[in-house]
Amino acid sequence: MTEVKMTVNGRAVSGDAEGRTLLSTFLRETLGMTGTHVGCDTSQCGACVVHVNGNAVKSCTMFAHEAAGAEVATIEGQAAPDGTLNKIQQAFQDYHGLQCGFCTPGMVMSAAALLKENPQPTEAEVRDYLEGNICRCTGYHNIVRAIMAASGQEVPAVAAE
Amino acid sequence: MPKDQGIGASSKRREDVRFLTGTGNYTDDINLVNQTYAHFLRSDVAHGTINSIDASAAEAMEGVVKVFTAKDFEGVGGIPCGWQVTDREGNPMQEPKHPILAEGKVRHVGDPIAVVIAESPELARDAAEAVEVDITELPAVIDMKAACAEGATKVHDDLTSNLCYDWGFVEENRDAVDQAIKNAAHVTTLELTNNRLVANPMEPRVAVGDYNRANDEHTLYTTSQNPHVIRLLMGAFVLGIPEHKLRVVAPDVGGGFGTKIFHYAEEAFVTFAAKALNRPVKWTCSRSEAFISDAHGRDHVTKIELALDADNKFTAIRTETYANMGAYLSTFAPSVPTWLHGTLMAGNYTTPLIYVNVKAVFTNTVPVDAYRGAGRPEATFQLERVVDKAARELGMDPAELRRLNFIKPDQFPYETPVAVAYDTGNYDATLDKALELTDYAGFDTRAAESKANGKMRGFGIAHYIEACGIAPSNLVGQLGARAGLYESATVRVNATGSIAVMTGSHSHGQGHETTFAQVVADMIGIDESQVDIVHGDTSKTPMGMGTYGSRSIAVGGSAMVRAAEKVINKAKKIAAHLMEAADADIELKDGQFSVAGTDKSVAWGDVCLAAYVPHNYPLEEIEPGLEETAFYDPANFTYPSGAYFCEVEVDPGTGKIDILGFTAADDFGNVINPMIVEGQVHGGLAQGLGQAMLENCVYDDNGQLLSGSYMDYAMPRAHDLPNFTVDHSCQTPCTHNPLGVKGCGEAGAIGSPPALVNAVIDALHRGGYPVEHIDMPLSPSRVWNAMQSVK
Structure with a gap:
């Protein structure tokens, strides 16, 4: 075990990690930041997506020591300090883009990365970008709508009544 | 104006805020002081005799607390089954013991043999590799029909065969059904497989056991859909802990879809071990481990015959199904192919005579139990496929053949020949709604456009009925349930x-x-x-x-x-x-x-x-x-129903399917929160279309699971699925509950597989490939091979 230091959501943190300790494990177990979820062991599901130096990364594919000195952003740092949801989080609530919530941290972090590189994606572009994020609850329909809405595009209101 | 509060309003979900900010409390987020970690050593062969287990090297490793094996569980009960089915002769099903850890034999890949407890998950995993297990591998039985053959290897030596039960329903109708089929003007026959699936909630299972010696109280934190059921089963039947000394907590749970109903060995293990060690014990399942330890779903092989008279009215249905139980009976496994399947074989139709035969079979595979829909998707799939095939054979529009045979609105309450009484419904209304929403009339124009682009377009229809609101306790008690509902x-x-x-x-x-x-x-x-x-x-x-x-x-x-x-x-x-x-x-x-x-x-x-x-x-x-x-305690089941339409394009060069549109017109009775109801339908549709097009749980002949991770098991992704058109405006409220509600969680998974398969078969016929059936999942290779077979 050796010490690793990084910045997580703007806060300097450190902890001991083995060479084999994954960034996802370091966040969850060492730092106690359990917002980042682990849904598989083959880097398929994307529940563990965080940002490392501004890039979306599956935190189960990276060793904690590889993130030494990096700026890491997780789901815990997405809302404003007073708790106000950011526009992507708010759109997920407004458009019912989550059910059980387990894939949600990764979905929100992937959506943020998408909108940073493509501020007005088409629906097909959203669906393609989410290739690496599996959701078992929503059928993606409302996740796609939430991300389109968060990008400022017109999306029909939820639930035709 | 839509309401902004109360019944009928699309209120935003209050639970979202914690899930969107990483502040939910899932079981794996729970860590207790002085906690230890469990790693299960599981069988890598499907069937074998355990000659010896030597854990001495593992127990000598630094950080290892103890290694448990079956000998530590002498006197502890097996995992109980919650439902007893009676066979055609009136005998109870064969019910083998399901030990917490394998006793003498392993019976499926993933069967737990030993558990290492250590100070960290990594140490426990490392030490598990040092446990020496000597197993003599035995022949495995994987195929259900082979398992039923004379002289087949037995999964359980103490049972008379691999047949759990041979169930007939309604047994008294058997001769009349045979006669009606013999005398029919037309009989349509179809043999099909309802593919084995893995539920795959995104949160893998987790269990944390805690014990307080001062007051002799146990606490189990677990990823369960029903903590009281776990407390009852585990406390009363496995570990002998009275309820007042056992607390079961299922905090935020990341999806269930059925597979988190059941009482699992790992729950009993951590509860037992926490007391034995006087320390908390935590087990977190990896995804690969989930594939070999979560109960699987579906896995039926069926022959269905539909008899029609000269006026194209359905006169009788006869089915024979082989249903896989896996190696042990999971909590509700026996009820799925019987009472949740046979009772739904009337579907939306007035068929007067029905006989369902189900042979439930033990194999050297992971136990199979309820998965979203549980029995009802299997019933709907065979019925809606055979009706579609009959329409083609008779040269009728598939919508009109259905309409001709629908139970009509003035016939409710309607007693089916398979023991249930539908209280309300209006199947013509959902059909009309779906027709309106899909521009059925314009299909030929769209098909011509596809043809011009070198593609084959098809349109598929399916109707479904399901029995929800489970269940009237006195009724299910008579049917074999060992609990009230x-x-x-x-x-x-x-x-x-x-x-x-x-x-x-x-x-x-x-x-x-x-x-x-x-x-x-x-x-x-x-x-x-x-x-x-x-x-x-x-x-x-x-x-x-x-x-x-x-x-x-x-x-x-x-x-x-x-x-x-x-x-x-x-x-x-x-x-x-x-x-x-x-x-x-x-x-x-x-x-x-x-x-x-x-x-x-x-x-x-x-x-x-x-x-x-x-x-x-x-x-x-x-x-x-x-x-x-x-x-x-409900007076009856509730009976949601609906019409599901699917439009696809098939690429004749590759067999690849594109879902162009999917419409669901459901009757859920009254609706409390339309936004949430629509979300439930979307999710069900994705799972049903996943079954129909992508997902398949495959064992090889030796019982090795070939689809044991997300690398091999094709979970639906965002780009596999279309936008859905969902409607719940057709409402015939339930007559026997105070809210007039029916339930919406499983509908999508029940109605969508036959709609997609019917659409693909339609596309192939229109494209000049008269394929009668393709077993799910309709992967490009299966579709392409089916096309070549009729060229």
Whole structure:
């Protein structure tokens, strides 16, 4: 075990990690930041997506020591300090883009990365970008709508009544 | 204007805020002081005799606390099965012991052999590699029909064969059905497989056991859909812990879809080990481990025959199904191919004679149990496929053949020949709605455009009926259920009028915390924010049966309504006293009690305060306080139904399917939160279309699981699926529960597989490939090979 230091959501943190300790494990177990979820062991599901130096990364594919000195952003740092949801989080609530919530941290972090590189994606572009994020609850329909809405595009209101 | 609160409003979900900010509390987020970690060493062969287990090297490793094997569980019960099916001769099913850890033999890849407890998960995993297990591999039985053959290797030596039961339903109809098929003007026959699936909630299972020696109390934190059921099964039948010394907590649970109903060995293990070690024990399942330890779903092989008369009316249905049980009987496994499947074989139709034969078979595979829909998707798939095939054989429009045979709106309540009575429904209405939403009339034009682009377009229809709101206890007791299936709720009103509702239902994505609060707030006329829903902890909620089978709003919601009614009735008495009026004259509206015909009123909050500060109170007539509990046992199942239409394009060069549109017109009765209901349908559709097009759980002949991770098991991704058109405006409210609700959780997974397969078969026929059937999943290679077979 050796010490690793990084910045997580703007806060300097450190902890001991083995060479084999994954960034996802370091966040969850060492730092106690359990917002980042682990849904598989083959880097398929994307529940563990965080940002490392501004890039979306599956935190189960990276060793904690590889993130030494990096700026890491997780789901815990997405809302404003007073708790106000950011526009992507708010759109997920407004458009019912989550059910059980387990894939949600990764979905929100992937959506943020998408909108940073493509501020007005088409629906097909959203669906393609989410290739690496599996959701078992929503059928993606409302996740796609939430991300389109968060990008400022017109999306029909939820639930035709 | 849509309502913004209460019943019928698309209230935003209150649970979202914690899930969107990383502050949920899932079981794997729980870490206890002095906690140890369990790693299960599992069989890597499908069938074998355990000659020896040597854990000495592992136990000598630094950080290892103990290695458990079956010998540590002598005198401990096996994992019980919650449902007993009786066979055609009237005998009980064959029921093998399901030990916590393998005793002498392993019976499927993943069968647990030993458990290493260590100071970290990594140390436990490392030490598991040092446990030496000597196994003599035996021949495995994987194929169900081979397992039933004379002289087949037995999965359980102490059983007479691999046949769990041979079930006939309705046995008395057998001869009449045979006769009707013999005399029919036309018989359509279809043999098909309902592919084996893995439920795959995104949160893998986790269990944390804790024990307090000072008061002899156990706590189990677990990823369960029904904590009280786990407490009862594990406490009473496995470990012998009385309920008052056992608390089961299922906190935020990341999806269930059935597979988190069942009581699993790992739950009993961590509870047992926590006491043995006097330290908390945590087990977190990896995804690869989930594939070989979560109960699987479906896996039926069926032959169905549909008889029609000269007027194209259905006269009889006969089916023979082989249903895979896997190596052991999971909690509700025997009920799935029988009472959740045979009873649905009438579908939406007036077929007068039905006979269903089911042979449930043990194999050297992971146990199979309920998965979203559970039996009802299997019934719907075979029925809607054979009806479609019949329409083609008869040269009829598939919608019109269905319509001709529908139970008509004036025929309800309708007694089917398979023991259930549908209370309400209007199948023509959902068909008409789906036709309207899909521009059925314009299909030929669209098909011509596809053809011009070198593609084959097809249109598929499926109808479904399901039995939800599980279940009337006295009825299911007669059918073999070993538990009641009521639901409970306590409505606790606080002194200043806010409310906590303790429900036996459990939310693991369905949004009960929002929907249930809407109902209670609406009944009283207060703001939804004044109502909190408490669930998932046996120490907080009354004994309840949990969430599965689309039962929560129909059964749990009804219990809550009954408890709230009791509260309101008592509050009216208090209000009457405060206003010096007769009880019968008190009305409650918008949170105000008033005396009919006067301008006297008193607010909800003031009445609640009076109940807890009873200074001016009818103490001689009623007790202080305002808290009531109700248990609701439904009089019947509920029967949601719907019409599902799928439009596809097939690439003749590759066999690849594109879903161009999917329309679901459902009748769920009354709807509490339309936004949540639509979300439930979307998710069900994705799972059904996943089954139809992508997902398949495959074993090789040796019992090795070939689809054991997300690298091999094709989960639906965003780009595999279309936008869905969903509609729930056709509403025939349930007649026997107070909300008139039916349940919506499983519909999508039930109705969508036949709609997609019917659409693909239609596309192939239109493209000049007269393929009769392709077994799911309709992968490009299967579609392409089927096309070549008829070239």
